[in-house]
Amino acid sequence: MSQHATTASKIVTTVRQNFNKGTTKTLPHRKSSLKNLLKFFEENENAIVDAVFADSRRPREETRVEIFTALSHLKYLLDNVQKWSRPEKASKRWVDLLDGVYVYNDPFGVVLVMTCWNMPILTLIPIAGAIAAGNCVVVKPSHNGPNFGHFLATTLPKYLDPEFCPVFWASRDDTPKLLEQRFDYIYFTGSPSVGKIIHNAASKHLTPTTLQMGGKNPVYIDSTADLELAAARIIWGKCLNSGQVCSAPDYILCSKPVEEGFIKHAKTAIEKFFPDSKHCPIVNDHHCYRLSKLLQGLDIALGGGTDLPQRTMEPTIAVNVSPDHPIMQEEIFGPILPIVTVNSLDEAVDFVNRREKPLVIYLFTKNKSAREFFIDNTSSGAVTINDTLMHVIVESLPFGGVGSSGMGRYKAKYSFDTFVNKRSVLVKNSWRVVEKVYELRYPPYTKRKTDMINFLNKYRGGPSWESVFWLVVFLLGVVAGFVLFYVVVGLRA
Numbered sequence: 001m002s003q004h005a006t007t008a009s010k011i012v013t014t015v016r017q018n019f020n021k022g023t024t025k026t027l028p029h030r031k032s033s034l035k036n037l038l039k040f041f042e043e044n045e046n047a048i049v050d051a052v053f054a055d056s057r058r059p060r061e062e063t064r065v066e067i068f069t070a071l072s073h074l075k076y077l078l079d080n081v082q083k084w085s086r087p088e089k090a091s092k093r094w095v096d097l098l099d100g101v102y103v104y105n106d107p108f109g110v111v112l113v114m115t116c117w118n119m120p121i122l123t124l125i126p127i128a129g130a131i132a133a134g135n136c137v138v139v140k141p142s143h144n145g146p147n148f149g150h151f152l153a154t155t156l157p158k159y160l161d162p163e164f165c166p167v168f169w170a171s172r173d174d175t176p177k178l179l180e181q182r183f184d185y186i187y188f189t190g191s192p193s194v195g196k197i198i199h200n201a202a203s204k205h206l207t208p209t210t211l212q213m214g215g216k217n218p219v220y221i222d223s224t225a226d227l228e229l230a231a232a233r234i235i236w237g238k239c240l241n242s243g244q245v246c247s248a249p250d251y252i253l254c255s256k257p258v259e260e261g262f263i264k265h266a267k268t269a270i271e272k273f274f275p276d277s278k279h280c281p282i283v284n285d286h287h288c289y290r291l292s293k294l295l296q297g298l299d300i301a302l303g304g305g306t307d308l309p310q311r312t313m314e315p316t317i318a319v320n321v322s323p324d325h326p327i328m329q330e331e332i333f334g335p336i337l338p339i340v341t342v343n344s345l346d347e348a349v350d351f352v353n354r355r356e357k358p359l360v361i362y363l364f365t366k367n368k369s370a371r372e373f374f375i376d377n378t379s380s381g382a383v384t385i386n387d388t389l390m391h392v393i394v395e396s397l398p399f400g401g402v403g404s405s406g407m408g409r410y411k412a413k414y415s416f417d418t419f420v421n422k423r424s425v426l427v428k429n430s431w432r433v434v435e436k437v438y439e440l441r442y443p444p445y446t447k448r449k450t451d452m453i454n455f456l457n458k459y460r461g462g463p464s465w466e467s468v469f470w471l472v473v474f475l476l477g478v479v480a481g482f483v484l485f486y487v488v489v490g491l492r493a
Helices: 003-019 027-043 045-056 060-085 122-132 146-158 172-179 192-203 227-243 256-273 285-294 345-353 368-376 412-418 432-441 447-457 465-492
Strands: 100-107 110-114 136-140 185-189 209-212 218-221 251-254 299-302 316-319 336-341 360-364 382-385 420-427
Touching (some): 003 136, 003 172, 027 045, 027 146, 060 412, 110 122, 122 412, 218 227, 218 345, 227 360, 256 316, 256 336, 360 368, 368 382, 432 447
Parallel strands (some): 110 136, 110 185, 218 251, 316 336, 360 382
Antiparallel strands (some): 100 420, 299 316
């Protein structure tokens, strides 16, 4: 066994032993850990920004916005973790009125959270969700973000006890050693190709997984849209982190007249957003070369410039794009925006449905019927109307994909629910009087017994029996109050 395999095995074994002590299940420990994670962001803002910039040359203010978004989600978790952690009362049948029927929120145990390089701060939110749910967490930073990964490995243990939340910082070749270990839950953010590897590794132990992946996110623009507004919001979403965002708009579907107006306003937006240099930094040589190859054979309407030595690319819009072109066969993950011509809403919906389900669909329209038709007749992880990316920062909305774009959800309550086992707990009473009813289930069996059991257990709609029971108790109390009142009045008379 290699050194890193031994290290991975030792880490997971130690963390599991610590989880079994029950410390992470306690509410004070959960809250304390969440507060320490808050401090990690607040006290290391500049260092985090520097590390992310060193990895991807991402604009510093973009990273600060990502930090502020993470802080909002953390505070939301802190405000609600106590309420969410309580056992939930489940609805009762009338035969259960004297029993306790609950759903407990049990932590899974030892959770592996694998972060991504392009949005490394937001991918720490699942760690907060796992902690809030009472789990131990093994954190695996992406090897594609070496500076941030090293920073996380050296700094996070100062805020989160490594006995319960260690950071496994290793190379790409060492990741399989970690995946060989037995986890109780695996959370991965990254590409579909790697997601399949994670899912295959998890299947060995039937480990539940959440896979947050990308895909080709379509943008449909119809003739009712405000094209100036649409251009600004789409170009912003496409150029955030140079398009290296899983939720970024991937391609546009629209008619030729809409395309002409969009390109005019997009040119204005690009010049406004990038007054000094229109070149967007790409993370590494491999991705820059991959993106430059995707430009081959395209009809470029805007941009198209690439500087391979500097790893930069201009925001680029291509028109008359064939559905069979290589750029339409993979997630672009860069500042290239192809436009595919469609002549109707039906054609746009059909185009989306003939491909893998996207992480998000963006619609720009003022037509409510068109909006509802698109939502009702497609499937995706999310839909945002008349904007891009903004659904990601809404605390109350779940985030995640469907099909090849992912499985599972996170953010706020959904982060908490992802990392808990919804455990059914039934507390039956032991009254001998009630046991007379329960005796119907015992042998010897008869048709009369079976019919009676069916009557007692039959589902009946309307108000729950528990509500009816307490309503009857309330009415009896009212009646008793009136009787007592008139008895007292009669005695005084």
